[in-house]
Amino acid sequence: MDVIKNKLSCNSVRIYGKDVHLLIKSSELALQSGLNVWISPRLINENEPNTLQHLNEIALEFESLKTNILTGN
Numbered sequence: 001m002d003v004i005k006n007k008l009s010c011n012s013v014r015i016y017g018k019d020v021h022l023l024i025k026s027s028e029l030a031l032q033s034g035l036n037v038w039i040s041p042r043l044i045n046e047n048e049p050n051t052l053q054h055l056n057e058i059a060l061e062f063e064s065l066k067t068n069i070l071t072g073n
Helices: 002-007 020-032 048-071
Strands: 012-017 036-041
Touching: 012 020, 020 036, 020 048, 036 048
Parallel strands: 012 036
Antiparallel strands: none
């Protein structure tokens, strides 16, 4: 994340993936580096209820993470 921010002079990253833990951990590292984060969960070939559940889980985790980092908790 340091290279993305300081060497490439970027202020944002988009993080793609399926694994909730890895999406959240990557987002945490990016937020701690001072980057804006666009999280893009992928759940290909899954039915609608499972996809919505997956998106909801990631959204709740990500919002909690952002709140904790921005408030310094």
